Amino acid sequence: MGDGSSLTRLRVRYGETDQMGTFYNARALEWFECGRTDYLRMIGQPYVAMETRGVYLPIIEARLWFRGRARYDDELEISTCACMSGRARVRFDMRITQSASGREVVTGYTEHAFTEAGGRALRPPQWFLEAMGRGESGRSENAIG
Amino acid sequence: MGDGSSLTRLRVRYGETDQMGTFYNARALEWFECGRTDYLRMIGQPYVAMETRGVYLPIIEARLWFRGRARYDDELEISTCACMSGRARVRFDMRITQSASGREVVTGYTEHAFTEAGGRALRPPQWFLEAMGRGESGRSENAIG
Amino acid sequence: MGDGSSLTRLRVRYGETDQMGTFYNARALEWFECGRTDYLRMIGQPYVAMETRGVYLPIIEARLWFRGRARYDDELEISTCACMSGRARVRFDMRITQSASGREVVTGYTEHAFTEAGGRALRPPQWFLEAMGRGESGRSENAIG
Amino acid sequence: MGDGSSLTRLRVRYGETDQMGTFYNARALEWFECGRTDYLRMIGQPYVAMETRGVYLPIIEARLWFRGRARYDDELEISTCACMSGRARVRFDMRITQSASGREVVTGYTEHAFTEAGGRALRPPQWFLEAMGRGESGRSENAIG
Numbered sequence: 024m025g026d027g028s029s030l031t032r033l034r035v036r037y038g039e040t041d042q043m044g045t046f047y048n049a050r051a052l053e054w055f056e057c058g059r060t061d062y063l064r065m066i067g068q069p070y071v072a073m074e075t076r077g078v079y080l081p082i083i084e085a086r087l088w089f090r091g092r093a094r095y096d097d098e099l100e101i102s103t104c105a106c107m108s109g110r111a112r113v114r115f116d117m118r119i120t121q122s123a124s125g126r127e128v129v130t131g132y133t134e135h136a137f138t139e140a141g142g143r144a145l146r147p148p149q150w151f152l153e154a155m156g157r158g159e160s161g162r163s164e165n166a167i168g
Numbered sequence: 169m170g171d172g173s174s175l176t177r178l179r180v181r182y183g184e185t186d187q188m189g190t191f192y193n194a195r196a197l198e199w200f201e202c203g204r205t206d207y208l209r210m211i212g213q214p215y216v217a218m219e220t221r222g223v224y225l226p227i228i229e230a231r232l233w234f235r236g237r238a239r240y241d242d243e244l245e246i247s248t249c250a251c252m253s254g255r256a257r258v259r260f261d262m263r264i265t266q267s268a269s270g271r272e273v274v275t276g277y278t279e280h281a282f283t284e285a286g287g288r289a290l291r292p293p294q295w296f297l298e299a300m301g302r303g304e305s306g307r308s309e310n311a312i313g
Numbered sequence: 314m315g316d317g318s319s320l321t322r323l324r325v326r327y328g329e330t331d332q333m334g335t336f337y338n339a340r341a342l343e344w345f346e347c348g349r350t351d352y353l354r355m356i357g358q359p360y361v362a363m364e365t366r367g368v369y370l371p372i373i374e375a376r377l378w379f380r381g382r383a384r385y386d387d388e389l390e391i392s393t394c395a396c397m398s399g400r401a402r403v404r405f406d407m408r409i410t411q412s413a414s415g416r417e418v419v420t421g422y423t424e425h426a427f428t429e430a431g432g433r434a435l436r437p438p439q440w441f442l443e444a445m446g447r448g449e450s451g452r453s454e455n456a457i458g
Numbered sequence: 459m460g461d462g463s464s465l466t467r468l469r470v471r472y473g474e475t476d477q478m479g480t481f482y483n484a485r486a487l488e489w490f491e492c493g494r495t496d497y498l499r500m501i502g503q504p505y506v507a508m509e510t511r512g513v514y515l516p517i518i519e520a521r522l523w524f525r526g527r528a529r530y531d532d533e534l535e536i537s538t539c540a541c542m543s544g545r546a547r548v549r550f551d552m553r554i555t556q557s558a559s560g561r562e563v564v565t566g567y568t569e570h571a572f573t574e575a576g577g578r579a580l581r582p583p584q585w586f587l588e589a590m591g592r593g594e595s596g597r598s599e600n601a602i603g
Contacts, residue, residue: 037495037505038194038488040187042240047183048372048423049342053473056339060472060531070472071531082338085377092432095187096495096506133338142382182350182360183343193517193568194491197484198328205327205386215327216386227483230522237577241350241361278483287527328482332475332530339473385477 028104029062032122035097045092051119051129052085058103058117059133066154078148080135083112087131091121098122105155108134111147113155173249174207177267180242190237196264196274197230203248203262204278211299223293225280228257232276236266243267250300253279256292258300318394319352322412325387335382341409341419342375348393348407349423356444368438370425373402377421381411388412395445398424401437403445463539464497467557470532480527486554486564487520493538493552494568501589513583515570518547522566526556533557540590543569546582548590 033054041047063070070080093099100122108114112134119129137145178199186192208215215225238244246264253259257279264274282290323344331337353360360370383389391409398404402424409419427435468489476482498505505515528534535557543549547569554564572580 037186037491038192042185042189044187049183049339052339056472082379087375089372182346194484194487201327227524232520234517328484330477332479334477337473
């Protein structure tokens with residue numbers, strides 16, 4: 024991923040493994056969420072503040088490719104960037120790799136609508152588009168681990 | 169457990185195992201919650217209805233004894249009963265066993281306060297105490313699987 | 314879905330909700346796994362027995378569409394069927410609906426490779442293909458809840 | 459906690475909240491595990507290396523006191539220390555607080571046996587006792603975040 028991506032580091036928890044000895048697949052969606060959280064913080068619009076302002080980003084679609092193993096206590100890096108998908112949705116692209124080797128573990132994306140608390144669709148707020156635009160031209164040194 | 173206990177059946181999910189090959193310990197607290205849900209339904213006060221009425225049962229304390237293994241796809245039974253703990257708390261006792269062999273997997277309890285949505289303490293409602301009293305003298309044929 | 318699909322029923326656990334008040338998205342992948350487990354049991358090849366025989370089905374890809382809300386204690390139905398995807402992969406299609414209303418909650422699929430315990434690719438075993446073939450022409454009365 | 463305790467920092471994930479708006483109780487046991495992992499790394503015996511040497515620490519008992527709220531994206535600190543409990547068990551004490559305010563969120567402990575991979579009880583290895591002894595006299599600057 025390019026310039027405007029955020030970087031998240033985490034270690035695989037024991038409870039995230041399953042009896043196959045690698046991470047359990049559903050945890051990848053939870054790691055994707057960690058990536059989104061750090062991306063939104065990086066562009067100056069932490070998601071906790073967005074919900075406070077009444078803007079929610081419910082997930083509409085997700086796609087995941089499982090590309091490599093990750094074991095208990097492995098350190099992983101999540102690289103996240105975002106772009107608009109049509110006029111009404113935002114799409115986050117995530118790439119999870121092994122910190123030590125750089126090998127891919129999971130890649131994928133999630134798409135989200137903009138809604139108010141009650142679920143009614145919202146037009147994407149101008150301040151969000153502007154923040155994302157700045158994020159896209161930002162640098163990865165802004166990344167938050 | 170005696171008469172007024174509810175019975176919950178579930179199968180260990182693959183995602184509930186860890187690399188030791190048995191269930192991951194935190195899942196036991198989630199299974200306890202399944203037991204509480206079925207107990208409250210049995211006594212006629214489903215928790216979803218309680219929250220709608222503005223009565224919440226946040227957890228205050230939990231204790232768990234891990235007594236045996238449970239593997240992927242094993243069928244487990246959760247036996248749950250409840251009593252008041254002092255004047256202001258309700259305590260649920262849970263016992264999880266292997267359906268096939270009856271062997272114990274986890275036992276323990278959780279204690280809960282009564283609060284309104286905002287977290288302010290409530291006196292335990294009379295209708296709850298009455299329902300629980302009837303539950304204690306009920307029979308396990310009322311159990312919901 | 315048609316004839317050869319299995320049916321799984323479950324209730325949304327409290328711990329499966331998030332602060333948006335609906336289920337947390339990663340749980341859908343866990344529910345998909347419950348669907349696969351019941352499908353494989355239905356066709357006479359429970360996954361626990363497959364791993365014992367040395368045949369593993371690690372996940373390669375997943376896609377999910379989030380179509381509706383599901384709240385704590387809602388009863389959901391998972392309809393699962395399977396087909397080969399190329400010569401080396403099996404694909405499971407899942408459709409999760411509200412039991413009461415039939416409204417869709419999540420749809421999607423997962424694709425899996427065939428490997429031995431160590432991760433080396435296996436040719437799909439003949440007994441698996443045959444069981445799946447029978448499943449495809451089976452009936453939903455074989456479904457396991 | 460005193461000198462020989464490790465320090466873990468994490469942020470509450472969105473998927474760790476529930477519809478009450480605070481973290482879901484079972485996640486506390488997962489956070490306890492993060493604390494244990496960092497404690498064992500601090501004393502020079504990472505758990506991943508222990509399992510490689512054939513020494514497992516299955517959980518026998520857990521106790522948790524839920525003392526305060528923690529919301530999505532709150533930064534938490536886990537302070538972990540350990541001592542022997544009788545001759546055959548190790549006990550970890552965990553204290554989770556809000557990083558910003560220092561307010562307690564969850565406190566508790568877990569007790570663990572020493573076993574080999576197959577589950578047979580082991581005498582606590584001398585190298586473990588020595589590492590723990592050094593940990594107890596160590597300093598918190600050794601902490602790993």
